[in-house]
Every structure is written in C-alpha cells, then in structure tokens.
Amino acid sequence: MALEYFSSYSLLPRLIITPCLFIFLIFLLYSISLFHVTFTSASTPTTSFLKVEQDQEAVALLTWKTSLDNQTQSFLSSWFGRNSCHHWFGVTCHSSGSVSNIDLHSCGLRGTLHNLNFSLLPNLLTLNLYNNSLYGTIPINIGNISKLITYLDFGFNHFTGVISPQLGFLTSLSVLALSSNNFKGPIPPSIGNLRNLTTLYLFENELSGFIPQEIGLLRSLNDLQLSNNNLTGPIPSSIGNLRNLTTLYLYINELSGSIPQEIGLLTSLNDLELSMNNLTGPIPPSIGNLRNLTTLYLYINKLSGSIPQEIGLLTSLNDLVLAINNLIGPIPPSIGNLRNLTNLYLSKNELSGSIPQEIGLLRSLNVLQLSTNNLTGPIPPSIGNLRNLTTLYLHTNKLSGSIPQEIGLLTSLNDLELSINSLTGSIPPSIGNLRNLTTLYLHTNKLSGSIPQEIGLLTSLNDLELSINSLTGSIPPSIGNLRNLTTLYLHTNKLSGSIPQEIGLLTSLNDLELSINSLTGSIPPSIGNLRNLTTLYLHTNKLSGSIPQEIGLLTSLNDLELSINSLTGSIPPSIGNLRNLTTLYLHTNKLSGSIPQEIGLLTSLNDLELSINSLTGSIPPSIGNLRNLTTLYLHTNKLSGSIPQEIGLLTSLNDLELSINSLTGSIPPSIGNLRNLTTLYLHTNNLVLFLKRLDC
Incomplete structure (x- = not known):
C-alpha cells in the first residue's frame, strides 16, 4: 500500500504540471501575437510616411526638371520614376532614402x-548649382528649405533680383555662395x-548700400568676399570681430571713409584686398598686427598720410600694393624687413625723400615700382642685390646722380624704366649684362656721354628709348644687333655722325625717331628694309644728300618727317607707294x-608740307585727289604755272599756303569750294587778281 501511495503521489505533480504548461504556452502565443499586432500597427505609419516623403521629393525634382529647357531635360534623363535615390544624376540620399545632396555644378x-x-526637400544638406545658366529671382520660399542645409552654392549663374532676407533662416549654413550673378539691392542684415x-x-x-553692421556676428567666417559690387559707405568696425578670417576681399566697390583701426584685430588674415574704392585717411598702424598677411592690396583709393613704420612688421608679406593713392612722406626703412616680398608697388603717390638703402635687403623681389612720386637723391647701389628683379620702375620722380654700375647685376630684368628724372652722367657699360631686357627707358633725363657699344648686347630688346637727354657721339653700329626692336627713340639729344647702315637690320621696327640731333651724312638706302615702319622721324638734323628711292618700300608708313635738314635732289616718285601716309613733312630742306605727279596717290594724307625748298615746275593737278588733306604748305619755293582748278576738290582743307613762289594766272574760282578754309596765303606770286562786281 505504501508503494501504491507512493505511486499515486508521484503521478500527482505530472497531472498538475501538464495543464500549467499548456496555459503558459497559450499565454506566450497570445503575447507574441499581441506584440506582432502592436509592432505592425506602429511601424506601418513610419514606413508609409517615409515613402510619402520620398515620393514628394521625387515629384518636387521632376516638376522642376520639366520647367527647364529641353537640353537640360535631356541631360537629366536619369531623373524618372518615383525613387530619386535610384541612380538619379547628381542626387545622393541618406540611408533612410531621403535626398541629402544635390550637386549639379557646371552642367549647363x-x-x-x-x-x-x-x-x-526637408532633409537636404547641400545644394550646388554653381556655374550654370540659371536665371530669374531666387524664390521667396528658399527659407523653407531644409533647416539642416549646410552648403548652398548658386554662384556663376544669371540670377537677378535681391538677396532674399529668408536666407537668414538657414542657420546651419557653413557655405553661402551667390557670387557672379546679377543680384541688386542691399546685403540683408538677416545674414x-x-x-x-x-x-x-x-x-x-x-x-x-552699406555693408551691414551685422556682418560682425559671423564669428566663424574664414572667407568673406564682397568684391566687384556697388557697395557704399564705410567698412563697419564690427568687422574686427571676425577673428577667424583668413581672406577679406572688399575691392572694386564704392566704399568710403577710413580703414577702421579694428582691422588690426584680424590676426588670422592671409589676404586683405581693399583696393579700387574711395577710402580716405591714413593706413592704420594697427595693420602691423597682421603678422600672417601674405597679400595687402590697398591700391587705387584716396588714402593719405605716410606709410606707417609698422608695415615692416608684416614679415610674411609676398605682395604689397599701395599704388595710386595720396600717400606722402618717405618710404620707411622698416620696409627692408619684408624679406619674403616678391612684389612692391608704391607708384603714383606723393612720396618724397630718398629710396632707402634697405630696399636692397628685399632679395626675393620680382617687381619694384616706385614711379610717379617725388623721390629725390640717388638710386642706391644696394639695388644691385635684387637679382630676382624682372621689373624696375623708378620713372617720373626727381632722382639725381648717376645710374649705378650695380644696375648691371640685375640679370633677370625684363623692364627697366628710369625715365623722367634728373639723372646725370653716362649710361654704364654694365647695362650690356641685362640680356633679358625687353624694355629700356632712360629718356627725359640729363644723361651725357656716348651710347655704349654694349647696348648691342641687349638682343631681347623690343623698346629702346634714350631720347631727351644730352647724349653725344655717334649711334653705335652694334645697334644693328637688336633684331627684335620695335621702337627706337634717340631723338632730342646731341648725337652726331651718320646714321649707321646697320639700322637697316632692324626689320621689326615700327617707330624710328632720330630727330632733333646733329646727325650728318645721307639717309642710308638700307632704311628701305624697314617694311614694318609706321613712323620715321629724321627731322631737325644736318642730313644731306638725296631722299633714297628705297623710301618708297616703306608701305606701312603713316608719318614721314624729314624736314629741317639739308636734303637735296628731287622728291622720288616712289613716294607715291606710301598709300597709308597721313603726314608728309619735307619742308625746310634744299629739295x-x-x-611728282605720284603725290596724288597719297589719298590718306592729312598734312602735306613741302615748303621752304627750291621746288620748281607746276603744282600737279593730281593733288586734287588728296580729299582728306587739312593742311597744304607749298610756300617759299620756286613753283610756277597756274594754281590747278583741282585745288577746289580739297574740301577738308583748313590751311592753304602757296605764297612766295612764281605762280601765274588767275586764282581759280573753284577755290570757293574750300568752305573749311581758315588760312589762305597766296601772296608774293605773279597771280592776276580779277575782282568780279557783285550786283545787289
């Protein structure tokens, strides 16, 4: 029995556990089912919402696409269907499937x-439409774009209208580019x-309008470019708050007032360009705080006062351009500290005093322009240290003393302009070392001595101007080596001797001016090789002999002036080939x-002066072809015969002087056609004057 009891008792737990397990399983299944229903009811609206959002984005972009021109629509052929994240050109998406970036820059x-x-487009982070042909205004609803957007570039398009104040709502923006469009009106303060x-x-x-004071609230700015607009008023002092600024471009506007002292707070600046405005007042000494500055452009303003000594603290500077202002006083010696300087432009100011010796410390300089000031004293010999210099402009000052021999050390020079000063002494022979020189201007000084033979070593020269000095001696034959020369000005000196035959080797010459010297001998026939010549001035010398027949080969000539010499012989008929001639001066010779009848072929002539010679014979009727003539001087010759009837065809004439000849016959009635005539000299001839009675 005990065993039996035991057996009955052991079965009881099984009978109890089995229904409990069943109930538990039923509860578990119910819970899982309930969870599934709950999850389904919760997740279905979210998925549905995302799908609706994606559909709306696709519709928005497709609607925009259909409004664009046909070529653009073809370009965006990948934009179709309802999934804008499925291989649509220029479109990328979040992992959720919502549009995050649209990049269509430079797509036409x-x-x-x-x-x-x-x-x-509620989740858009970047919108880049840079460099297209989009036009019209920016819609007012731009402020409704995603508040998450960080990058917005509409630059280099054709947008018009004003900059919408709604842009001020896009507070996540890190880049806003609206450059190179046609926006008008003010910069909105909401920026x-x-x-x-x-x-x-x-x-x-x-x-x-003004740059808004609120610009100073943009304390994260690295790069601020407002250049090439019509902005007026002062630079706001609040700009000093932009301590992270590395680039500040305000050039080419109409800004006025002084440069604020607070500019010196922008200690991160690398590039400061305030040029081409109407800024006045001094350069603030606080500018010396900008120790990271590599470029400082303040040119073309109305700045006054002296260049502050503190400029010498900007030891990182590569480019310093203060030209075309009203700066006065000396160039500060501290400028010698700017050892990284490659370009220094101080031209067109009112600077005075001497060029500091310290300028020779700027061994990295490529360009040095100190021209058009009131600088005095000598050119410092230390300038010879500037071995990287390609351009040296010291012209239009009051510099004195001689050109230092050390100038010959500047073997990288392309352009040397020392003209319009009071330099004395001779041209140093060391100038022949400057083999890269293309331009040499020494004109309008008080230089003396001869032109050094070494000038012929400057075989890269295009432009050589030594005029308006007191140079003596002959023109060196070595000048014939300068085969690239297009301009040669030696006029207004005291040069003597003959024009060297080698001048005919300068076949690239456009302009040859040897006038107002004491040159003797004949005009070399080799001059006929200069087929590109447009201007030939040999007047006011002591040249003799005949005008060479070869002069007729210079068919590009506009201006031929051989007057005030002792030329003899006849005017060569070949002169009729010079069909481009507007000025012909042969007066005051012994011709x-x-x-020649061929003079009538020069139909471009404005000014013909053959006076004060010994010309004989009659005035050729072909002269009537010169319909553009405003001045005709044939006076003081030995001309005979009658005044041709054709003179009346010169209806542009202002000045007609035929006096002091042996002209005969009557004055032709056709002279009455010359309605523009202000001067008519027919005196001292043998003309018969008929007075016709005028009946009232």
Missing part, C-alpha cells in the same frame, strides 16, 4: 528655380543670423625738281 542647366518647391557660416561669397554682383 538653363531655366529658373520658380518651380522647385524647396519645402519638399547676421548665419552664425555657422565659414564662407560667404557675394562678389561680382550689382549689390548696393629741287618738280613735285
């Missing part, structure tokens, strides 16, 4: 933004709300023979 898009519903902005490009528009 043409159209407007009017049909782009920005509010249907000050964009506290995360690191880059602001508004350059090359037609913006006007004889008749005026």
Whole structure:
C-alpha cells in the first residue's frame, strides 16, 4: 500500500504540471501575437510616411526638371520614376532614402528655380548649382528649405533680383555662395543670423548700400568676399570681430571713409584686398598686427598720410600694393624687413625723400615700382642685390646722380624704366649684362656721354628709348644687333655722325625717331628694309644728300618727317607707294625738281608740307585727289604755272599756303569750294587778281 501511495503521489505533480504548461504556452502565443499586432500597427505609419516623403521629393525634382529647357531635360534623363535615390544624376540620399545632396555644378542647366518647391526637400544638406545658366529671382520660399542645409552654392549663374532676407533662416549654413550673378539691392542684415557660416561669397554682383553692421556676428567666417559690387559707405568696425578670417576681399566697390583701426584685430588674415574704392585717411598702424598677411592690396583709393613704420612688421608679406593713392612722406626703412616680398608697388603717390638703402635687403623681389612720386637723391647701389628683379620702375620722380654700375647685376630684368628724372652722367657699360631686357627707358633725363657699344648686347630688346637727354657721339653700329626692336627713340639729344647702315637690320621696327640731333651724312638706302615702319622721324638734323628711292618700300608708313635738314635732289616718285601716309613733312630742306605727279596717290594724307625748298615746275593737278588733306604748305619755293582748278576738290582743307613762289594766272574760282578754309596765303606770286562786281 505504501508503494501504491507512493505511486499515486508521484503521478500527482505530472497531472498538475501538464495543464500549467499548456496555459503558459497559450499565454506566450497570445503575447507574441499581441506584440506582432502592436509592432505592425506602429511601424506601418513610419514606413508609409517615409515613402510619402520620398515620393514628394521625387515629384518636387521632376516638376522642376520639366520647367527647364529641353537640353537640360535631356541631360537629366536619369531623373524618372518615383525613387530619386535610384541612380538619379547628381542626387545622393541618406540611408533612410531621403535626398541629402544635390550637386549639379557646371552642367549647363538653363531655366529658373520658380518651380522647385524647396519645402519638399526637408532633409537636404547641400545644394550646388554653381556655374550654370540659371536665371530669374531666387524664390521667396528658399527659407523653407531644409533647416539642416549646410552648403548652398548658386554662384556663376544669371540670377537677378535681391538677396532674399529668408536666407537668414538657414542657420546651419557653413557655405553661402551667390557670387557672379546679377543680384541688386542691399546685403540683408538677416545674414547676421548665419552664425555657422565659414564662407560667404557675394562678389561680382550689382549689390548696393552699406555693408551691414551685422556682418560682425559671423564669428566663424574664414572667407568673406564682397568684391566687384556697388557697395557704399564705410567698412563697419564690427568687422574686427571676425577673428577667424583668413581672406577679406572688399575691392572694386564704392566704399568710403577710413580703414577702421579694428582691422588690426584680424590676426588670422592671409589676404586683405581693399583696393579700387574711395577710402580716405591714413593706413592704420594697427595693420602691423597682421603678422600672417601674405597679400595687402590697398591700391587705387584716396588714402593719405605716410606709410606707417609698422608695415615692416608684416614679415610674411609676398605682395604689397599701395599704388595710386595720396600717400606722402618717405618710404620707411622698416620696409627692408619684408624679406619674403616678391612684389612692391608704391607708384603714383606723393612720396618724397630718398629710396632707402634697405630696399636692397628685399632679395626675393620680382617687381619694384616706385614711379610717379617725388623721390629725390640717388638710386642706391644696394639695388644691385635684387637679382630676382624682372621689373624696375623708378620713372617720373626727381632722382639725381648717376645710374649705378650695380644696375648691371640685375640679370633677370625684363623692364627697366628710369625715365623722367634728373639723372646725370653716362649710361654704364654694365647695362650690356641685362640680356633679358625687353624694355629700356632712360629718356627725359640729363644723361651725357656716348651710347655704349654694349647696348648691342641687349638682343631681347623690343623698346629702346634714350631720347631727351644730352647724349653725344655717334649711334653705335652694334645697334644693328637688336633684331627684335620695335621702337627706337634717340631723338632730342646731341648725337652726331651718320646714321649707321646697320639700322637697316632692324626689320621689326615700327617707330624710328632720330630727330632733333646733329646727325650728318645721307639717309642710308638700307632704311628701305624697314617694311614694318609706321613712323620715321629724321627731322631737325644736318642730313644731306638725296631722299633714297628705297623710301618708297616703306608701305606701312603713316608719318614721314624729314624736314629741317639739308636734303637735296628731287622728291622720288616712289613716294607715291606710301598709300597709308597721313603726314608728309619735307619742308625746310634744299629739295629741287618738280613735285611728282605720284603725290596724288597719297589719298590718306592729312598734312602735306613741302615748303621752304627750291621746288620748281607746276603744282600737279593730281593733288586734287588728296580729299582728306587739312593742311597744304607749298610756300617759299620756286613753283610756277597756274594754281590747278583741282585745288577746289580739297574740301577738308583748313590751311592753304602757296605764297612766295612764281605762280601765274588767275586764282581759280573753284577755290570757293574750300568752305573749311581758315588760312589762305597766296601772296608774293605773279597771280592776276580779277575782282568780279557783285550786283545787289
């Protein structure tokens, strides 16, 4: 029995456990089912919402696409269907499937933004439409675009209208670029709300009004470019708050007032360009705080006062351009500290005093322009240290003393201009070392001595101007080596001797001016080789002999002046080949023979002066072809015969002087056609004067 009891007792737990397990399993299944229903009811609306959002984004972009021109629509052929994340060109998406970035820069898009519903792009982070042909205004609903957007670039398009104040709502923006469009009106003060902005490009528009004080709230800015607009008023002092700024471009505007002292707080600046405005007042000494500055452009303003000594603290500077202002006083010696300087432009100011010896410490200089000032004293010999110099402009000052021999050490020079000073002494022979020189201007000084033979070593020269000095001696034959020369000015000196035959080797010459010297001998026939010559001035010398027949080969000539010499013989008929001639001066010589009939071929002539010679024969009737003539001087010759009837065809004439000849016959009635005539000299001839009675 005990065993039996035991057996009955052991079965009881099994009977109890079995229903409990069943109940538990039923409860578990119910819970799982309930969880599934709950999850399904919760997840279905979210998925549905995302799908609706994606559909809306696709519709928004497709609607915009259909508003663009046909070529653009073809370009965006990948934009179709309801999934904008499925291989749509220029579109990328979040992992959730929502549009995150649209990058269509430089795609040739043409159209407007009017049909782009920005509010249907709620998760957009970047929108790049740079460098297309989009036009029209930016829609007012731009403020409804995603508040997450960090990058917005509409630059280099054709947008018009004003910059919408709604942009101020896009407070996540780090880059805003609206440059190179046609935006007008003011910069909206709401731009000050964009506290995360690191880059602001508004350059090359037609913006006007003041730079808003609120610009100073953009403390994260690295790059601020407002150049090439019509902005007026002062630079706001709040700009000093932009301590992270590395680039500040305000050039080519109409800004006025002084440069604020607070500019010196921008200690991160690398590039400061305030040029081409109407800024006045001094350069603030605080500018010396900008120790990271590599470029400082303040040129073409109305700045006054002296260059501050503190400029010498900007030891990182590569480019310093203060030209075309009203700066006075000396060039500070501290400028010698700027050892990294490659370009120094101080020209067109009112600077005075001497060029500091310290200028020779700027061994990295490529360009040094100190021209058009009131600088005095000598050119410092230390200038010879500037071995990298390619351009040296010291012209239009009051410099004195001689050209230092050390100038010959500047073997990288392309352009040397020391003209319009009071330099004395001779041209140093060391100048022959400057084999890369293309331009040499020493004109309008008080230089003396001869032209050094070494000038012929400058075989790269295009332009050589030594005129208006007191140079003596002959023109060196070595000048014939300068085969690249297009301009040669030696006029207004005291040069003597003959014109060297080698002048004919300068076949690239356009302009040859040897006038107002004491040159003797004949005009070399080799001059006929100069087929590119447009100007030939040999007047006011002591040249003799005949005009060479070869002069007729110079068919590009506009201006031929051989007057005030002792030339003899006849005017060569070949002169009729010079069909481009506008000025022909042969007056004040000893020319004889008749005026050639071929003179009538020079139909471009404005000014013909053959006076004060010994010309004989009659005035050729072909002269009537010169319909552009305003001045005709044939006076003081030995001309005979009658005044040709054809003179009346010269209806542009202002000045007609035929006096002091042996002209006969009557004055032709056709002279009455010369209605523009202000001067008519016919005196001292043998003319018969008939007075016709005028009946009232």
